[in-house]
Amino acid sequence: MNNITESQIQHRSHTSFALRLQKWRKSPVFYPLIGFVVIFIAMAFVNDNFLTSTNLSNVARQVSINAIIAVGMTCAILTGGIDLSVGPVxxxxxxxxxxxxxxxxxxEVAIxxxxxxxxxxxxxxxxxxxYAKMPPIIVTLATMGIARGLALIYTGGYPISGLPQGFSILGRGEFLGIQLPILVMLVVYILAFVLLNHTAIGRxxxxxGGNEEAARxxxxxxxxxxxxxxxxSGLTAALxxxxxxxxxxxxxxxxxxxxxxxxxAAVVLGGTAIAGGRGAIIGTLIGAMMLGVLNNGLNLMGVSPYVxxxxxxxxxxxxxxxxxxxDK
Incomplete structure (x- = not known):
């Protein structure tokens, strides 16, 4: 009797695990996470310097900039749009x-x-x-040029230097041993996660993105x-x-x-549907990390930028x- 009970328990356990795995595979995050793990392990095997604490910290800092921008891009793509102006903005x-x-x-005022x-x-x-019902790709392509032009006019085409030393803390400082750009990135993702998953705005x-007419x-x-x-999107690009x-x-x-x-690329690699309506902000973070790890690993291997x-x-x-x- 005990043997039958144990076998039943094992069968139910296996069934439950299979159901959980099947449900997880339907998550937008599943394939990005698998891809990230594969790339991370591959880079660790091909280069001894990849897993050093200094290198991993450098990767995280480099990822932070793109990851912050990708938050706003995720929101735009989720609605079925896109924002090409984020770089110049x-x-x-x-x-x-x-x-x-x-x-x-x-x-503080300057920020x-x-x-x-x-x-x-x-x-x-x-x-x-x-309101003007213009395609997002056309609008943001135009404002892409406007923002870049304004930046060049404002500066005369030259970098603006002579900034107060205290301002460097935001980009170079640390808190509890963690670089501030990484902390800023994490805060932005926590806020985005709450917005998209726990508020009416997110829904x-x-x-x-799923069906604009039905939503209207x-x-x-x-x-x-x-x-x-x-x-x-403009705000995260500015940050x-x-x-x-x-x-x-x-x-x-x-x-x-x-x-x-x-x-x-970070948004798409993170599993967000390019047509909108499906995706997860955590997937975008994974996508940004995947790109960062790939770039860093290829640089350590001496691979040409063109390749x-x-x-x-x-x-x-x-x-x-x-x-x-x-999606099919």
């Missing part, structure tokens, strides 16, 4: 903050000024998308939330620009070039293919 916000400090404003610039640019993008964002008919003010989403400015201790008008592509672009492009195509296959 990042540069403009960083240079504005640097210029305000050089002009004599306290760092708020830089964040305000990013938020206003994002709100402008959202207004064109939501509306997913609903808009159900009473959701789609235009308002689209403006909010692009404002968040990343300010953190980078603090790390470099100068406002660089040419910073952020290509960062929009890295942010999109790295080919490898990253191939991985992104594979991620999109897997995403589309799961």
């Amino acid at each position: 990042m540069a403009l916000s960083g240079t504005v903050a640097a210029g305000l400090m050089v002009a004599g404003f306290p760092p 708020l000024g830089g964040l305000l610039v990013g938020a206003l640019f994002g709100a402008g993008n959202g207004a064109f998308v939501a 509306y964002i997913y609903a808009i 008919l159900s009473g959701i003010r789609v235009s308002r939330y689209k403006v909010l989403v692009y404002t968040i 990343a620009g300010i953190v980078l400015t603090s790390r470099l201790m100068s406002g660089q008008p040419n910073s952020g070039i290509g960062f929009e592509l890295d942010a999109i 790295q672009n080919i490898i990253k492009g191939g991985i992104i195509l594979l991620a999109i293919y897997i995403s589309r296959s799961r």
